[in-house]
Amino acid sequence: MPKPPPSTSRYWKFQRQFARFNKFLFRKTRGRVGGTFLGAPVLLLDxxxxxxxxxxxxxxxxxxxxxxxxxxxxxxxTDAHPAWFHNLMAMATTEVELPGGERRRVQPRVADGDERAALWDRLVAIYRPYANYATYTERQIPVIVLEPASP
Structure with a gap:
Protein backbone atom coordinates (compact mmCIF):
# COMPACT_ATOMS: atom_id res chain seq x y z
CA MET A 1 0.00 0.00 0.00
CA PRO A 2 1.45 3.43 -0.94
CA LYS A 3 2.47 5.84 1.77
CA PRO A 4 -0.12 8.60 2.40
CA PRO A 5 0.94 12.23 2.06
CA PRO A 6 2.39 13.90 5.14
CA SER A 7 -0.22 15.53 7.34
CA THR A 8 2.04 17.87 9.26
CA SER A 9 1.13 21.50 9.53
CA ARG A 10 4.41 22.39 7.80
CA TYR A 11 3.37 20.31 4.77
CA TRP A 12 -0.04 22.02 4.52
CA LYS A 13 1.54 25.45 5.04
CA PHE A 14 3.82 24.69 2.07
CA GLN A 15 0.79 23.58 0.03
CA ARG A 16 -1.01 26.89 0.73
CA GLN A 17 2.09 28.94 -0.11
CA PHE A 18 2.59 27.00 -3.35
CA ALA A 19 -1.08 27.55 -4.31
CA ARG A 20 -0.75 31.32 -3.70
CA PHE A 21 2.45 31.46 -5.75
CA ASN A 22 0.87 29.39 -8.54
CA LYS A 23 -2.15 31.72 -8.61
CA PHE A 24 0.14 34.77 -8.79
CA LEU A 25 2.16 33.32 -11.69
CA PHE A 26 -0.97 32.11 -13.48
CA ARG A 27 -2.64 35.53 -13.37
CA LYS A 28 0.52 37.52 -14.09
CA THR A 29 1.33 35.47 -17.22
CA ARG A 30 -2.29 34.65 -18.23
CA GLY A 31 -1.60 30.94 -17.70
CA ARG A 32 1.68 30.73 -19.64
CA VAL A 33 3.35 29.96 -16.29
CA GLY A 34 1.37 28.02 -13.71
CA GLY A 35 -1.07 26.79 -16.35
CA THR A 36 0.17 23.22 -15.99
CA PHE A 37 1.28 20.99 -13.15
CA LEU A 38 3.45 17.99 -14.02
CA GLY A 39 2.11 18.23 -17.56
CA ALA A 40 -1.57 18.40 -16.56
CA PRO A 41 -3.62 21.56 -17.33
CA VAL A 42 -4.53 23.84 -14.42
CA LEU A 43 -7.42 26.29 -13.93
CA LEU A 44 -8.14 28.69 -11.09
CA LEU A 45 -11.34 28.03 -9.17
CA ASP A 46 -12.95 30.89 -7.21
CA THR A 78 -7.21 10.67 3.52
CA ASP A 79 -10.60 10.73 5.22
CA ALA A 80 -12.06 14.16 4.40
CA HIS A 81 -12.95 16.10 1.30
CA PRO A 82 -10.99 19.37 0.91
CA ALA A 83 -12.52 22.61 2.19
CA TRP A 84 -12.72 24.06 -1.34
CA PHE A 85 -15.00 21.16 -2.33
CA HIS A 86 -17.44 21.91 0.49
CA ASN A 87 -17.30 25.65 -0.30
CA LEU A 88 -17.90 25.00 -4.00
CA MET A 89 -20.83 22.63 -3.45
CA ALA A 90 -22.48 25.22 -1.18
CA MET A 91 -22.50 27.73 -4.07
CA ALA A 92 -25.04 27.78 -6.91
CA THR A 93 -22.50 29.26 -9.35
CA THR A 94 -18.93 30.51 -9.37
CA GLU A 95 -16.16 31.42 -11.79
CA VAL A 96 -13.09 29.67 -13.08
CA GLU A 97 -10.16 31.18 -14.92
CA LEU A 98 -8.52 29.22 -17.72
CA PRO A 99 -5.10 29.78 -19.29
CA GLY A 100 -5.21 32.81 -21.59
CA GLY A 101 -7.27 34.77 -19.06
CA GLU A 102 -10.61 33.31 -20.15
CA ARG A 103 -13.15 33.38 -17.31
CA ARG A 104 -16.21 31.14 -17.26
CA ARG A 105 -19.21 31.19 -14.99
CA VAL A 106 -20.00 27.61 -13.92
CA GLN A 107 -22.31 25.61 -11.71
CA PRO A 108 -20.96 22.50 -9.96
CA ARG A 109 -22.40 19.02 -9.60
CA VAL A 110 -20.90 15.73 -8.50
CA ALA A 111 -20.69 13.01 -11.15
CA ASP A 112 -21.73 9.51 -10.14
CA GLY A 113 -22.17 6.03 -11.57
CA ASP A 114 -21.01 5.39 -15.12
CA GLU A 115 -20.36 9.09 -15.75
CA ARG A 116 -17.97 9.25 -12.77
CA ALA A 117 -16.17 6.08 -13.83
CA ALA A 118 -15.63 7.35 -17.38
CA LEU A 119 -14.46 10.78 -16.21
CA TRP A 120 -12.22 9.27 -13.52
CA ASP A 121 -10.40 7.18 -16.11
CA ARG A 122 -9.85 10.26 -18.28
CA LEU A 123 -8.61 12.31 -15.30
CA VAL A 124 -6.16 9.58 -14.29
CA ALA A 125 -4.89 9.51 -17.88
CA ILE A 126 -3.86 13.19 -17.65
CA TYR A 127 -2.63 13.03 -14.02
CA ARG A 128 -1.53 9.56 -12.88
CA PRO A 129 -1.06 10.43 -9.15
CA TYR A 130 -4.88 10.47 -8.75
CA ALA A 131 -4.93 6.68 -9.13
CA ASN A 132 -2.19 6.33 -6.52
CA TYR A 133 -3.98 8.68 -4.11
CA ALA A 134 -7.20 6.68 -4.43
CA THR A 135 -5.44 3.55 -3.14
CA TYR A 136 -4.82 4.96 0.33
CA THR A 137 -8.08 6.70 1.09
CA GLU A 138 -11.27 5.06 2.31
CA ARG A 139 -13.47 7.73 0.75
CA GLN A 140 -14.58 7.87 -2.84
CA ILE A 141 -12.85 10.88 -4.32
CA PRO A 142 -15.52 13.15 -5.86
CA VAL A 143 -15.40 14.03 -9.54
CA ILE A 144 -16.97 17.46 -10.02
CA VAL A 145 -18.50 18.55 -13.31
CA LEU A 146 -18.53 22.31 -13.84
CA GLU A 147 -21.40 23.01 -16.21
CA PRO A 148 -21.72 26.36 -17.98
CA ALA A 149 -23.98 28.59 -15.89
CA SER A 150 -26.90 30.45 -17.37
CA PRO A 151 -26.11 34.15 -17.91
Missing part, protein backbone atom coordinates in the same frame (compact mmCIF):
# COMPACT_ATOMS: atom_id res chain seq x y z
CA UNK A 47 -15.05 29.99 -4.17
CA UNK A 48 -16.25 31.63 -0.97
CA UNK A 49 -15.25 30.24 2.43
CA UNK A 50 -18.37 28.99 4.19
CA UNK A 51 -17.09 30.00 7.62
CA UNK A 52 -15.12 33.15 6.78
CA UNK A 53 -17.05 34.49 3.81
CA UNK A 54 -13.70 35.31 2.18
CA UNK A 55 -13.16 34.78 -1.53
CA UNK A 56 -10.61 32.05 -2.13
CA UNK A 57 -8.94 30.74 -5.28
CA UNK A 58 -7.51 27.27 -5.78
CA UNK A 59 -5.38 26.08 -8.70
CA UNK A 60 -6.82 22.71 -9.81
CA UNK A 61 -5.98 20.17 -12.48
CA UNK A 62 -8.86 19.94 -14.91
CA UNK A 63 -10.21 18.01 -17.84
CA UNK A 64 -11.74 20.01 -20.70
CA UNK A 65 -14.92 18.11 -21.53
CA UNK A 66 -16.37 20.93 -23.63
CA UNK A 67 -18.52 22.75 -22.86
CA UNK A 68 -18.03 21.35 -19.35
CA UNK A 69 -14.91 21.31 -17.20
CA UNK A 70 -14.14 18.48 -14.79
CA UNK A 71 -12.10 18.62 -11.57
CA UNK A 72 -11.48 16.12 -8.81
CA UNK A 73 -11.59 16.69 -5.04
CA UNK A 74 -8.44 14.77 -4.16
CA UNK A 75 -6.57 16.75 -1.52
CA UNK A 76 -8.15 17.14 1.89
CA UNK A 77 -6.60 14.37 3.89
Missing amino acids: HVGRKTGQVRTNPLIYLDDAPRLVVVASKGG
Whole structure:
Protein backbone atom coordinates (compact mmCIF):
# COMPACT_ATOMS: atom_id res chain seq x y z
CA MET A 1 0.00 0.00 0.00
CA PRO A 2 1.45 3.43 -0.94
CA LYS A 3 2.47 5.84 1.77
CA PRO A 4 -0.12 8.60 2.40
CA PRO A 5 0.94 12.23 2.06
CA PRO A 6 2.39 13.90 5.14
CA SER A 7 -0.22 15.53 7.34
CA THR A 8 2.04 17.87 9.26
CA SER A 9 1.13 21.50 9.53
CA ARG A 10 4.41 22.39 7.80
CA TYR A 11 3.37 20.31 4.77
CA TRP A 12 -0.04 22.02 4.52
CA LYS A 13 1.54 25.45 5.04
CA PHE A 14 3.82 24.69 2.07
CA GLN A 15 0.79 23.58 0.03
CA ARG A 16 -1.01 26.89 0.73
CA GLN A 17 2.09 28.94 -0.11
CA PHE A 18 2.59 27.00 -3.35
CA ALA A 19 -1.08 27.55 -4.31
CA ARG A 20 -0.75 31.32 -3.70
CA PHE A 21 2.45 31.46 -5.75
CA ASN A 22 0.87 29.39 -8.54
CA LYS A 23 -2.15 31.72 -8.61
CA PHE A 24 0.14 34.77 -8.79
CA LEU A 25 2.16 33.32 -11.69
CA PHE A 26 -0.97 32.11 -13.48
CA ARG A 27 -2.64 35.53 -13.37
CA LYS A 28 0.52 37.52 -14.09
CA THR A 29 1.33 35.47 -17.22
CA ARG A 30 -2.29 34.65 -18.23
CA GLY A 31 -1.60 30.94 -17.70
CA ARG A 32 1.68 30.73 -19.64
CA VAL A 33 3.35 29.96 -16.29
CA GLY A 34 1.37 28.02 -13.71
CA GLY A 35 -1.07 26.79 -16.35
CA THR A 36 0.17 23.22 -15.99
CA PHE A 37 1.28 20.99 -13.15
CA LEU A 38 3.45 17.99 -14.02
CA GLY A 39 2.11 18.23 -17.56
CA ALA A 40 -1.57 18.40 -16.56
CA PRO A 41 -3.62 21.56 -17.33
CA VAL A 42 -4.53 23.84 -14.42
CA LEU A 43 -7.42 26.29 -13.93
CA LEU A 44 -8.14 28.69 -11.09
CA LEU A 45 -11.34 28.03 -9.17
CA ASP A 46 -12.95 30.89 -7.21
CA HIS A 47 -15.05 29.99 -4.17
CA VAL A 48 -16.25 31.63 -0.97
CA GLY A 49 -15.25 30.24 2.43
CA ARG A 50 -18.37 28.99 4.19
CA LYS A 51 -17.09 30.00 7.62
CA THR A 52 -15.12 33.15 6.78
CA GLY A 53 -17.05 34.49 3.81
CA GLN A 54 -13.70 35.31 2.18
CA VAL A 55 -13.16 34.78 -1.53
CA ARG A 56 -10.61 32.05 -2.13
CA THR A 57 -8.94 30.74 -5.28
CA ASN A 58 -7.51 27.27 -5.78
CA PRO A 59 -5.38 26.08 -8.70
CA LEU A 60 -6.82 22.71 -9.81
CA ILE A 61 -5.98 20.17 -12.48
CA TYR A 62 -8.86 19.94 -14.91
CA LEU A 63 -10.21 18.01 -17.84
CA ASP A 64 -11.74 20.01 -20.70
CA ASP A 65 -14.92 18.11 -21.53
CA ALA A 66 -16.37 20.93 -23.63
CA PRO A 67 -18.52 22.75 -22.86
CA ARG A 68 -18.03 21.35 -19.35
CA LEU A 69 -14.91 21.31 -17.20
CA VAL A 70 -14.14 18.48 -14.79
CA VAL A 71 -12.10 18.62 -11.57
CA VAL A 72 -11.48 16.12 -8.81
CA ALA A 73 -11.59 16.69 -5.04
CA SER A 74 -8.44 14.77 -4.16
CA LYS A 75 -6.57 16.75 -1.52
CA GLY A 76 -8.15 17.14 1.89
CA GLY A 77 -6.60 14.37 3.89
CA THR A 78 -7.21 10.67 3.52
CA ASP A 79 -10.60 10.73 5.22
CA ALA A 80 -12.06 14.16 4.40
CA HIS A 81 -12.95 16.10 1.30
CA PRO A 82 -10.99 19.37 0.91
CA ALA A 83 -12.52 22.61 2.19
CA TRP A 84 -12.72 24.06 -1.34
CA PHE A 85 -15.00 21.16 -2.33
CA HIS A 86 -17.44 21.91 0.49
CA ASN A 87 -17.30 25.65 -0.30
CA LEU A 88 -17.90 25.00 -4.00
CA MET A 89 -20.83 22.63 -3.45
CA ALA A 90 -22.48 25.22 -1.18
CA MET A 91 -22.50 27.73 -4.07
CA ALA A 92 -25.04 27.78 -6.91
CA THR A 93 -22.50 29.26 -9.35
CA THR A 94 -18.93 30.51 -9.37
CA GLU A 95 -16.16 31.42 -11.79
CA VAL A 96 -13.09 29.67 -13.08
CA GLU A 97 -10.16 31.18 -14.92
CA LEU A 98 -8.52 29.22 -17.72
CA PRO A 99 -5.10 29.78 -19.29
CA GLY A 100 -5.21 32.81 -21.59
CA GLY A 101 -7.27 34.77 -19.06
CA GLU A 102 -10.61 33.31 -20.15
CA ARG A 103 -13.15 33.38 -17.31
CA ARG A 104 -16.21 31.14 -17.26
CA ARG A 105 -19.21 31.19 -14.99
CA VAL A 106 -20.00 27.61 -13.92
CA GLN A 107 -22.31 25.61 -11.71
CA PRO A 108 -20.96 22.50 -9.96
CA ARG A 109 -22.40 19.02 -9.60
CA VAL A 110 -20.90 15.73 -8.50
CA ALA A 111 -20.69 13.01 -11.15
CA ASP A 112 -21.73 9.51 -10.14
CA GLY A 113 -22.17 6.03 -11.57
CA ASP A 114 -21.01 5.39 -15.12
CA GLU A 115 -20.36 9.09 -15.75
CA ARG A 116 -17.97 9.25 -12.77
CA ALA A 117 -16.17 6.08 -13.83
CA ALA A 118 -15.63 7.35 -17.38
CA LEU A 119 -14.46 10.78 -16.21
CA TRP A 120 -12.22 9.27 -13.52
CA ASP A 121 -10.40 7.18 -16.11
CA ARG A 122 -9.85 10.26 -18.28
CA LEU A 123 -8.61 12.31 -15.30
CA VAL A 124 -6.16 9.58 -14.29
CA ALA A 125 -4.89 9.51 -17.88
CA ILE A 126 -3.86 13.19 -17.65
CA TYR A 127 -2.63 13.03 -14.02
CA ARG A 128 -1.53 9.56 -12.88
CA PRO A 129 -1.06 10.43 -9.15
CA TYR A 130 -4.88 10.47 -8.75
CA ALA A 131 -4.93 6.68 -9.13
CA ASN A 132 -2.19 6.33 -6.52
CA TYR A 133 -3.98 8.68 -4.11
CA ALA A 134 -7.20 6.68 -4.43
CA THR A 135 -5.44 3.55 -3.14
CA TYR A 136 -4.82 4.96 0.33
CA THR A 137 -8.08 6.70 1.09
CA GLU A 138 -11.27 5.06 2.31
CA ARG A 139 -13.47 7.73 0.75
CA GLN A 140 -14.58 7.87 -2.84
CA ILE A 141 -12.85 10.88 -4.32
CA PRO A 142 -15.52 13.15 -5.86
CA VAL A 143 -15.40 14.03 -9.54
CA ILE A 144 -16.97 17.46 -10.02
CA VAL A 145 -18.50 18.55 -13.31
CA LEU A 146 -18.53 22.31 -13.84
CA GLU A 147 -21.40 23.01 -16.21
CA PRO A 148 -21.72 26.36 -17.98
CA ALA A 149 -23.98 28.59 -15.89
CA SER A 150 -26.90 30.45 -17.37
CA PRO A 151 -26.11 34.15 -17.91
